[in-house]
Amino acid sequence: MSGRGIKAKARRDASTFAFAFTAPLPLTLYVHIPWCVRKCPYCDFNSHEARAPIDERGYIDALLADLDHDMPLVDGRALQSIFIGGGTPSLFAPESIDRLLCGVRARLACVPDMEITLEANPGTVEQGRFAEFRSAGINRLSIGVQSFDDDLLERIGRIHGRREAIRAAESAHDAGLANFNLDLMYGLPKQTLDQALADLQTACDLEPAHLSHYQLTLEPNTWFHRHPPPLPDDEQIWDMQEACQRVLAEQGYTQYEVSAYAQDGRQCRHNLNYWQFGDYLGIGAGAHAKLTDTSIQQARRLWKHKQPKAYLQSIAEHSAHGGDTALLPEDASFEFMINALRLNAGFTESLYRERTGLGLETIMAILQTGLEQNLLEQDGETWRASSHGQRFLNDLLGLFAPEKGNA
Numbered sequence: 233m234s235g236r237g238i239k240a241k242a243r244r245d246a247s248t249f250a251f252a253f254t255a256p257l258p259l260t261l262y263v264h265i266p267w268c269v270r271k272c273p274y275c276d277f278n279s280h281e282a283r284a285p286i287d288e289r290g291y292i293d294a295l296l297a298d299l300d301h302d303m304p305l306v307d308g309r310a311l312q313s314i315f316i317g318g319g320t321p322s323l324f325a326p327e328s329i330d331r332l333l334c335g336v337r338a339r340l341a342c343v344p345d346m347e348i349t350l351e352a353n354p355g356t357v358e359q360g361r362f363a364e365f366r367s368a369g370i371n372r373l374s375i376g377v378q379s380f381d382d383d384l385l386e387r388i389g390r391i392h393g394r395r396e397a398i399r400a401a402e403s404a405h406d407a408g409l410a411n412f413n414l415d416l417m418y419g420l421p422k423q424t425l426d427q428a429l430a431d432l433q434t435a436c437d438l439e440p441a442h443l444s445h446y447q448l449t450l451e452p453n454t455w456f457h458r459h460p461p462p463l464p465d466d467e468q469i470w471d472m473q474e475a476c477q478r479v480l481a482e483q484g485y486t487q488y489e490v491s492a493y494a495q496d497g498r499q500c501r502h503n504l505n506y507w508q509f510g511d512y513l514g515i516g517a518g519a520h521a522k523l524t525d526t527s528i529q530q531a532r533r534l535w536k537h538k539q540p541k542a543y544l545q546s547i548a549e550h551s552a553h554g555g556d557t558a559l560l561p562e563d564a565s566f567e568f569m570i571n572a573l574r575l576n577a578g579f580t581e582s583l584y585r586e587r588t589g590l591g592l593e594t595i596m597a598i599l600q601t602g603l604e605q606n607l608l609e610q611d612g613e614t615w616r617a618s619s620h621g622q623r624f625l626n627d628l629l630g631l632f633a634p635e636k637g638n639a
């Protein structure tokens with residue numbers, strides 16, 4: 233039977249869809265800093281070349297005003313983590329990050345030993361800067377290395393070379409920030425398997441607590457999409473992925489998500505909250521939020537103006553900061569799956585109920601279809617993508633896609 237035929241049979245019963253949240257969801261905070269030294273040709277993040285000196289003070293003021301605006305939506309919940317991403321947050325002075333974090337702490341309760349991550353580009357971290365970030369309250373770094381090969385780094389338009397990348401990781405250790413992540417990409421223009429393995433070995437030798445290993449994708453609206461570089465073919469990419477997964481396992485990094493590997497106890501708590509469909513505030517240009525009000529059984533998504541100028545103007549004028557839409561119960565299970573099925577551990581029935589406010593019975597027919605197609609595995613209360621499902625994740629997720637007008 234074709235996948236489509238099975239999907240039609242597995243359709244949901246719309247009448248069973250109503251939220252019944254029982255407890256407040258965990259809450260985290262994402263802060264977006266939208267500027268970089270130079271735009272990388274593969275990058276479709278909301279990042280803009282800083283052509284003039286950045287008014288850091290003005291931007292931090294705007295972030296805190298943005299947070300003030302969203303405060304009524306979080307109802308006294310404590311923050312579990314903060315992630316300052318970009319863009320290139322390490323462009324900001326440690327004093328600015330300090331002012332930001334003091335402002336957040338003055339407004340929101342925080343759990344003890346909260347994870348606070350800052351993204352850093354090796355081209356922007358002069359000697360001593362990580363120690364100052366640490367004094368400001370940062371306790372985790374995510375360093376965008378991408379590769380340690382000077383030729384490859386040049387081919388993907390990075391502002392740094394191998395030496396700066398290594399130095400950044402060493403500086404993190406020196407600053408007492410051993411809890412750091414390295415972002416690496418594979419499938420780079422003309423990259424060979426040996427080069428991908430050499431990059432990974434260099435990364436492991438630097439002893440990061442966490443490694444994010446992304447396949448380079450050509451995203452619409454990027455320079456590389458308009459001018460595609462010569463990439464390795466699908467078979468070469470598959471070989472790289474398999475070989476790199478083996479090396480990472482041998483070196484003590486356990487894969488817990490499609491692209492994320494960590495030493496014991498060093499999974500990224502902030503990203504885990506997204507993948508487990510928790511709530512999050514988002515402040516800064518283009519930042520997104522998902523917030524659930526269990527007292528009125530409502531969930532909503534919010535977003536802020538994407539262009540830094542429009543964002544700053546909206547804050548200055550106290551006008552609408554972006555947009556806002558209700559998260560519909562019939563979309564919540566699909567959105568949960570998009571996230572939770574990326575995790576190697578999958579999800580439990582109780583997590584599904586807690587985070588979507590829905591019963592698993594509403595999607596039982598789809599889960600059964602996933603089992604029959606060998607895309608899903610069940611182990612008691614736990615559901616996860618099978619190894620076949622991990623390889624064909626889009627097919628698996630397609631089973632959960634709401635059929636608009638038919639649901």
Ligand SMILES: C[S@@+](CC[C@H](N)C(=O)[O-])C[C@H]1O[C@@H](n2cnc3c(N)ncnc32)[C@H](O)[C@@H]1O
Pocket residue numbers: 274275276277317318319320351352353354375376377378415416417446447448449450451
């Ligand atoms: C928002 S960037 C933050 C890091 C920092 N801005 C830097 O580049 O040094 C997060 C990571 O996403 C990954 N990334 C960005 N564009 C990508 C693409 N087209 N394909 C795969 N990974 C990508 C890169 O590894 C990058 O470090």
Ligand code: SF4
Pocket residue numbers: 267268270271272275276277279318319320353376
């Ligand atoms: S430095 Fe990072 S965020 Fe900025 S353009 Fe490059 S990949 Fe994107």
